[in-house]
Amino acid sequence: MFKKTFLILLTVLSIFGQSQILGSRLDKKTLALGEVGVFKINISNLQGKDVVSAPKNELLPFHFEEVKDSISKQQDFYERIIEFQVFEEGKFSIPALDFKIGGQVYHTIPYEVEVINTAQKGDQINDIMKNKEVKLQVQDYWELYKWYILGVLALIALIFIIWQILKFAKRRKNSPVIMTNQTLRELEGLKKKKYIESGNYRSFYVELIDISRNFITKQYRIPADVLLTDDLIDVLKTNNTISRENEEIVEDVFLRSDLVKFAKTFPDQATMSKDLEDIRAFVKRSSKDLEAEHLRTGI
Template sequence: MKKILYILLLFTTSLFAQKVTTSIDSTKKKIGAEFKLTIKTDVDTFSKVKFPNGKFFGNLEVLESYKIDTIRTGNRYELIKKYGLTQFDSGKYLVPKLPVIINGKKVFSDSIKIEISDVKVDTLKQKMYDIKNIIPVKSDFGNWWIYLLILLGLAVIGYFVYRFIKKKKTEEKPVVIEFKSPIEKATSLLQQLEKKELWQKGEIKNYYSELTDIARNYIEEEIQIPAMESTTSELILGLRNAAKQKKLKLSAETVENLEKVLKQADLVKFAKVKPLDFEIEEDKKRISNSIVTIHNSIPEIVEENDELELWNEQQKEKARLEKLKKEKRKRIIIGVSVSVFLIVTTLGVLIAIKGFDYVKDNFIGHPTKDLVEGEWIFSEYGNPTVKIETPKVLKRMDAEKVLPKNAMALIKEMQIFMYGSLTDDFYIGVSTATFKQQVQLDLEQAAEGSLKVFEAQGATNIFVKTEEFDTQQGIKGRKAYGTMVMVDKISGKSVKMYYEILVFGQNNGLQQITIMHREDDKYGKQMLERILNSVELQNISQP
């Protein structure tokens, strides 16, 4: 019967060949008493075994980790490790699966459920005290001037930080070397390039990129053609046309040598070709000779060139417009920086006065707060019917796709509805089922089955308490509640969750409601209380 119930609650387990056995001296003790947990391994004499170590196993504190006992049987060892565990709060706890490393591989021990009961106190002999009066809380807004000083202090700090950064940027501006002529600039840059020894260090692509940029920049400044923006073929064509128009004394060999280097550079940059050392030396000489030859081929200008003056004027106007553009961009950056600073400062002051929760709820956003304040829906789900009020309509899941076929053969009808998932900030689940055959339902076992589902989904440190629960119609059920740790899929961090599970069994049918939210989420707590107060069940035990 328990097997059928576990299948109903979506619990599946896998059996692994284990080398580890687990036992405990008792499953029920009083607060503070010691549980002795024993883990045994059966290995050969060459195996290396490492038992778990830590101050806590789940919610249980490790009082003592005893020495390992060894029993040899032939060519095998039985290693016995004992731990002393305790807990100082009553309730039902789970000794989690513990990893035992055998020859570098993890083998997990079995989880064991234990129960810790309260120590009975004789309240007749305990003196009783009256409830204390309400203590008024002083408002912090009387010290408004402190927050004003904080705001002013932050503003002053921000101003000096801005001045420091601005001064730093001014000091870090690179020193610009001015050259008298393009040939002087090109020659100096070629010498600096050789001192870097890029291709000797294996940076061939960077070497060819700088080498050809020097040649292109020289041609653009000396002959006034757009060499930096042109492809290799466009540059060579433009150079030949300029040679005809300006009557440059350029030989075909000079242009061909320049074209060879540019094409070689294209292959290095885009086809990942790696020239040999002597080829690199030859390309360097071709570029140097081409620059000198182009310089010597330019005829001396005796009269003023009107076209050159027009080009110079255009360049001056272009530089002026570029300067205005940079100043405008600078003003935008300063404006945005000041706005961001004011926003951050304002939020900081609000956090200091109102607290982080106030800022998060009203400025940053809180998803569960939106659910609380949204329009709720009161609807019916499943058979036997569960009436419940929720912030969103629950989505129907296909039970046949979730459960195996042999399990569905035992169930007459099953319906599942949910919102969110077990790893979200808030989760609601409603499931109903009726069996084909008469089944004696154990609600306590049903709640434990749901906890097994949590554990299969990656939940750890599960703390659980159970008690009876009555609906407003007087239908009796069982409630399991407590906390567990789940892993946030987005941040990868562990999140402590609070959960409550309601289970009802009526006339060979099962009704279950599961609610979960972050433990520190006050809006999740508000939704849980509102949902539980709205629960209405179809009483199928009555005609």
């Protein structure tokens, strides 16, 4: 009988000797508002096993503001110390918390914390130091607002640079050389359509006059795109912007185009080719007209 009892006792002691012991301790069960409390969890006889619990600063319930959460673990011992504060009056519970040790879940015992307001009704609260008025100098205002001022100046500078770029691009796009080269390319494109070779004089003169009107409008600042042929010729003669030679070419080609339009004349290939070359020569000489106009007006 004694031998059997000894074996049972030995078995129980062996089991307890190999098991882990989970303990917890709350230093105060009554706290003032904002007072720091300490909650400790320790595990002994760990035997190198892993310990899994809630992440740092997330172990305690909502009302408990965790100030510090430190974990230390050794081969045979685990300790977690949490410092916390509560900023509401009342009673708050720390429930049984789960700790998984080597795959087996253990629970701490629950606690209840009472939080009280230690201030007495009617207590006078005094400032530690009275407010002091400080007179600001120009340098102080600069330090306060310098980044706003610099930001506004940078924005103004950026807007000015963008405006200058757009202005330059527009001026470059409308420059006489750009306009001349663009019109010469359009005339070359008209030639490649083979209207002259096919005898399609109507389409040829419609496109030739459209190109010419657009060129005169942009290059000479004359509204050739809206004026009738007779009115345009009168403007060219009184304006003196276009040289006499170029004026005669425009008059001759435009009048012939009107005759073709109303089927009063049927130009041959040689005439069509000559009109195309005359307009091309007029476009190329346009820069000389503009130079003469600049000298005359001083612009």
